[in-house]
Amino acid sequence: MKNKVIGATLCAIMTMSLFTGCGRKAENGDTPQNTAxxxxxxxxxxxxxxxxxxxxxxxxxxxxxxxxxxxxxxxxxxxxxxxxxxxxxxxxxxxxxxxxxxxxxxxxxxxxxxxxxxxxxxxxxxxxxxxxxxxxxxxxxxxxxxxxxxxxxxxxxxxxxxxxxxEGYGIIYNNAIMDKYFAMEGAKAASMDEIKNFKTLKAVVEDMQAKKDDLGINGVFASTSLTPGEDWRWQTHLANIPIAYEYKDKGVTDADTIDFTYADNFKNVFDLYINNSCTAPGLLGNKSVSDSMAEFALGQVAMVQNGNWAWSQISDVGDIAVKAEDVKFLPIYAGIEGEEGQGLCVGxxxxxxxxxxxxxxxxxxxxxxxxxxxxxxxxxxxxxxxxxxxxxxxxxSDEEKPNDPLAREVLRDMADETTTSIPWQFTTFPSIRFKDNFGAALLEYASGSKKWEEVKEQVISDWAAEKAAVTQ
Amino acid sequence: MQKTLRRYFPIFILPTLIAFAFAFILPFAMGVYLSFCKFKTITNAQFTGIDNYVKIFADRDFINAFWFTIKVSVLSILTINIFAFILALALTRRIRGTNLFRTVFFMPNLIGGIILGYIWQQMINAVLLQFETTLVANATYGFWGLIILMNWQMIGYMMIIYIAGLQNVPTDLLEAAQIDGATGWQALTRVKIPLVMPSITICLFLTVSNSFKLFDQNLALTAGAPSKRTAMLALDIYNTFYGRMGYEGVGQAKAVLFFIAVAAIALTQLAMTRRKEVEA
CATH class of the missing domain: 3.40.190.10 (Periplasmic binding protein-like II)
Known part of the structure; x- marks a missing residue:
């Protein structure tokens, strides 16, 4: 008798759990919407x-x-x-x-x-x-x-x-820090207007890095975030510059294979970023985009590469040291012929x-x-x-344009007749896998375990392989 | 009683059977079917035969991930079980605070893999900071990071199973061994270990299947960096599925192969250790 009672209870519990299981399932079906x-x-x-x-x-x-x-x-x-x-x-x-x-x-x-x-x-x-x-x-x-x-x-x-x-992206800079530098003795340039090519940019950045203590910053550039998944600013956005120029030279808008003609120009900028930064190159594998944006927002660095969408990330950091009117854009100069007339990357x-x-x-x-x-x-x-x-x-209408500082800079750049913006050719990059491999190679390059030549070769061969795999 | 049970048993198992069919057998069959298809979403699949399986072996990532998984698994299975057994031995002696220790060692198991991965990533990076490098700079760091992480997480759970096993070893057998003049080592290898073989079977099975299927910890700790050299099979499958357009089917095919491999290894292990089990 006793066993029967226990058995019955167990059965009852089992069926009950089954039903509650079903009930919950129905609920679950709804919750994604509700929470979203x-x-x-x-x-x-x-x-x-x-x-x-x-x-x-x-x-x-x-x-x-x-x-x-x-x-x-x-x-x-x-x-x-x-x-x-x-x-x-x-x-x-x-x-x-x-x-x-x-x-x-x-x-x-x-x-x-x-x-x-x-x-x-x-x-x-x-x-x-x-x-x-x-x-x-x-x-x-x-x-x-x-x-x-x-x-x-x-x-x-x-x-x-x-x-x-x-949207547009380029190098975001903190004008207050730049003005402080330009006022210093022996500054390599007198104002931002003089920075129109990679040579001047490099001279200014390296001089600033040397004088970083006087400028009150930890480095010129914010961390070049290379954590997997946080490396899109380099393997996608920065990579757009050499590819866009290559497409332009060839007169195409997409290609099954690339020569990566401007690989060394990519290296120019990338080296400048990692060697004149607030973070040592070996430690970049631990940095995220929000780390970089926080460093910029807190006034620890003078420059960071990102787009106008980053304004919310900058202004979201509590107690920001940088003023909205000081946040400006500089095109990414990589030392390519004719870059004086280059604008932001807009697309x-x-x-x-x-x-x-x-x-x-x-x-x-x-x-x-x-x-x-x-x-x-x-x-x-x-x-x-x-x-x-x-x-x-x-x-x-004109009055209906956004008013955050970076968006206004993009609009100004688009309206500027003296510069031509670079289109977003990275939308033709073969696959996520291509980008991930590129980012991983950059990480290895930054930590010293891969030579630039190897990175370049990998990009070229990966591009061809991925394009072929995807169009099959 | 027996007869009625036999007559009604289909009715009793029906609810569970339905649930099992819908939640497991059906998706599994669909998964196997999809591995022979090219598809974007599961509703627009086109049959392509063994195309996907051919593609798997055209790319080196899967083979690399396979060997990396083997390396991580073998080492972590050994270390986890050895450490867990030693801990269990220590905590079945009458020492003060045994329960507290057991709880503390068990606790890491209550934390989810993703969180654990990020916690250890931060801790290891903090140490590596002294040497101006990071966890993702070198595949060796990632390898040892994974081993440490898995040990930390799984030792506690295995320890509990071993403790349960050790407590079931009859004291009269141990006393008899002692009277016969067995040393502590002999008592361990000749009496205790043969008698806790069932626990060893379970622990090995759990560690084998868990380390082969490891995903969250791998994703959170290194995400395969540098250059996929620390990507295990599950992560590689995930990356194939979502990383390249038109390769969803290949990812699915990899998953089927993965299932066969894990099942084969786990079943062989079960059969082997089962044979060593003895009755007290």
Missing amino acids: QNPTSTQENDNQANNQNNNQNTAKGQVYYLSFKPEVNNIWQDLAQKYTQETGVPVKVVTAASGTYEQTLMSEIANTEAPTLFQINGLIGYQSWKDYCADLKDTQLYEWLLDKSIAITGEDGGVYGIPYVV TENFFCINSKAKPEDQAASIAFVEWLFSSDEGKAAVTNDLGLIAPFNTF
């Missing part, structure tokens, strides 16, 4: 539910945007809610965790409720997602585009990705795509949402002020 969305999500879900009922009559469709940047998740959630209130179209925004966009998109798009609006990073991204990209040629969004050549066009002439932001890696496998009404709703974002006053205000984007559309 902010506390207002329940309200939103209600909206969605209501609208889903309406949908049967009006076929309004719904929007599901898979967002790229965790740092602006809240802003997107607010925007989605506003749009839903205004138009009644449910908008769901889910943000992929930092650095996992491809992975998240890969699994989300296989769902029945797949993202209707997503983004790709350029031609390479288009190659891998072309089965899912709808033609956007007839949309107003494409009409509004200031420079139609920057959109992604397919072989059939359709438009499959529309950039929604323009985009953010293209909106509409999921061609979504329901037609959902696709239409997604286009309407994006068009609202870049044409309505409310949408435009959010884009400029909250998201801080430089939108490449003619719907934005």
